[in-house]
Amino acid sequence: MTNRPHVPLPTMQQVVLIVLRTLIGWHFLYEGYYKFKLPGWSADGAHLGAWTSAGYLRATTGPLAWIFHQMLDAGWAGWLDWSVKISLMLIGLSLMLGLFTRAGCWGAILLLSLFYVLMIPLAGTQQPGSEGAYLIVNKTLIEAAAVGVVLAFNTGEIAGLDLLFSHRKDRQPANPRAGVAN
Numbered sequence: 001m002t003n004r005p006h007v008p009l010p011t012m013q014q015v016v017l018i019v020l021r022t023l024i025g026w027h028f029l030y031e032g033y034y035k036f037k038l039p040g041w042s043a044d045g046a047h048l049g050a051w052t053s054a055g056y057l058r059a060t061t062g063p064l065a066w067i068f069h070q071m072l073d074a075g076w077a078g079w080l081d082w083s084v085k086i087s088l089m090l091i092g093l094s095l096m097l098g099l100f101t102r103a104g105c106w107g108a109i110l111l112l113s114l115f116y117v118l119m120i121p122l123a124g125t126q127q128p129g130s131e132g133a134y135l136i137v138n139k140t141l142i143e144a145a146a147v148g149v150v151l152a153f154n155t156g157e158i159a160g161l162d163l164l165f166s167h168r169k170d171r172q173p174a175n176p177r178a179g180v181a182n
Contacts, residue, residue: 098159
């Protein structure tokens, strides 16, 4: 790689990257919020139980499935449920606000990679409860790639609280008394 000077992206590209980051953030935040909100009520008025990852984890068939099956058997379902809910909400807030954006992106990639590896789509046909027919590439993998784009373009330097705080730090005057002995 060459050391080229930083060339700012055109405004339209910056806007599109921030919109992408915000939409992904909203998706994570709402998924976490929804899982916290349950129990709730369905459209036909039936009571819904509290959300749990146990059903999903029991159905996993990917290379790491056995680890999560053992965790469920050991009674860790509650801990796993809380971890997923909190992670989704923190990642969502990070990406929407542009706060600790790089950490939020890495968290999103980690979580999405885990979800993908737990249930790699290999059937290639419509599966019960799914929206489409997937073979290797599914929405989870595509969203992980989109988060990779957000991370690669370091969108925290384009807009958000990361940018605001970096400008604030740049504007603070140096302490003239620093390093001076009394």
